[in-house]
Amino acid sequence: MVDAYPPLDHEYALDRDCTTLSRHVLQQLQSFSPDAQDLSALMNRIALAGKLIARRLSRAGLMEGVLGFTGDVNVQGETVKKMDIYANEVFISVFKQSGMVCRLASEEMEKPYYIPENCPIGRYTLLYDPIDGSSNIDTNINVGSIFAIRQQEGEDLEGTASDLLQSGRKQLGAGYILYGPSTMLVYSIGRGVHAFTLDPSLGEFILSNENIQVPEHGPIYSVNEGNFWQWDESIRNYTRYVHRHEGYTARYSGALVGDFHRILFQGGVFLYPGTLKKPEGKLRLLYESAPLAYLIEQAGGRASTGTQDILDVIPDKIHARTPLIIGSKEDVSLVESFIQEEAREKEEKLIARS
Numbered sequence: 258m259v260d261a262y263p264p265l266d267h268e269y270a271l272d273r274d275c276t277t278l279s280r281h282v283l284q285q286l287q288s289f290s291p292d293a294q295d296l297s298a299l300m301n302r303i304a305l306a307g308k309l310i311a312r313r314l315s316r317a318g319l320m321e322g323v324l325g326f327t328g329d330v331n332v333q334g335e336t337v338k339k340m341d342i343y344a345n346e347v348f349i350s351v352f353k354q355s356g357m358v359c360r361l362a363s364e365e366m367e368k369p370y371y372i373p374e375n376c377p378i379g380r381y382t383l384l385y386d387p388i389d390g391s392s393n394i395d396t397n398i399n400v401g402s403i404f405a406i407r408q409q410e411g412e413d414l415e416g417t418a419s420d421l422l423q424s425g426r427k428q429l430g431a432g433y434i435l436y437g438p439s440t441m442l443v444y445s446i447g448r449g450v451h452a453f454t455l456d457p458s459l460g461e462f463i464l465s466n467e468n469i470q471v472p473e474h475g476p477i478y479s480v481n482e483g484n485f486w487q488w489d490e491s492i493r494n495y496t497r498y499v500h501r502h503e504g505y506t507a508r509y510s511g512a513l514v515g516d517f518h519r520i521l522f523q524g525g526v527f528l529y530p531g532t533l534k535k536p537e538g539k540l541r542l543l544y545e546s547a548p549l550a551y552l553i554e555q556a557g558g559r560a561s562t563g564t565q566d567i568l569d570v571i572p573d574k575i576h577a578r579t580p581l582i583i584g585s586k587e588d589v590s591l592v593e594s595f596i597q598e599e600a601r602e603k604e605e606k607l608i609a610r611s
């Protein structure tokens with residue numbers, strides 16, 4: 258017989274500590290210094306944006322003006338969804354009241370958005386992908402938001418934001434919000450990677466996984482194989498390898514955040530390589546690849562372009578793209594070995610011809 262009244266401590270095991278996000282950030286920094294307070298307040302604002310976006314997504318099919326396209330094309334040359342715009346504005350509006358952020362740079366905006374009233378004291382810049390995987394929205398499949406925090410360097414009086422053209426090692430923190438069966442916020446401020454689950458009845462993100470470590474190797478490879486004939490031979494050879502060896506399984510949702518989240522917990526590799534038409538790939542360094550690279554390194558994994566660590570890449574423009582290979586150390590190295598092998602063969606052929 259099923260016990261209709263299980264003991265409370267089973268049902269609410271997680272409630273014992275009930276560590277909220279803001280408490281966690283302060284604990285991580287072990288101080289109430291102004292910097293720690295700033296980061297804690299910033300994370301709270303990001304959490305608020307996540308809650309607002311999650312709330313709208315949860316009722317998307319019931320409300321007017323949530324699903325579908327706006328009819329516009331963004332700076333990336335991609336069609337814009339109504340949720341892309343809504344989520345982009347949510348981040349702006351929560352940070353308008355924060356005082357700490359002077360600039361927001363988003364995948365959906367050609368230029369950074371300045372909040373002039375915050376600039377005299379606003380020492381931080383928020384970089385974000387408001388909705389990642391927006392093609393999933395209309396079919397009620399998981400999407401996410403990705404963010405990174407950087408310190409503003411210099412005055413940026415001309416509004417060029419040229420200080421953002423630095424490597425991902427300049428990130429002070431990064432994370433994502435996953436809007437799945439539950440809403441989760443995963444973040445790092447350089448002291449491990451921690452996941453929080455939104456308890457809708459409390460309206461709070463509660464700590465659910467602390468110090469996440471990605472397995473050294475995992476079974477999953479996550480890539481859009483529809484691009485097979487567009488790839489370099491090295492990536493084709495890698496996929497042939499996993500097809501022919503036991504122990505691999507494919508998972509690809511069309512939203513990087515969801516695919517990354519699975520790999521973070523279960524191990525494996527996500528790839529978005531360059532293609533013949535787009536050798537730089539699709540994913541944007543500042544809003545997608547670098548924040549997730551920061552997380553995976555903190556979790557003991559790796560992120561690479563194939564020839565360079567993602568966190569060492571210096572972008573030439575804020576919307577720059579890079580190929581991305583990210584996940585368990587061993588699996589990222591395996592993909593890189595196919596790239597190195599192909600480069601060696603090409604070089605040998607060149608030498609033989611000359």
Ligand code: AHG
Binds near residue numbers: 364386389481511539
């Ligand atoms: P976005 O919705 O922010 O433009 O990002 C979509 C990205 C990423 O989430 C996903 O992994 C990838 O694009 C999917 O692209 P394909 O449809 O080309 O596989």
Ligand code: MN
Binds near residue numbers: 386
């Ligand atoms: Mn994206």
Ligand code: MN
Binds near residue numbers: 341
């Ligand atoms: Mn997006």
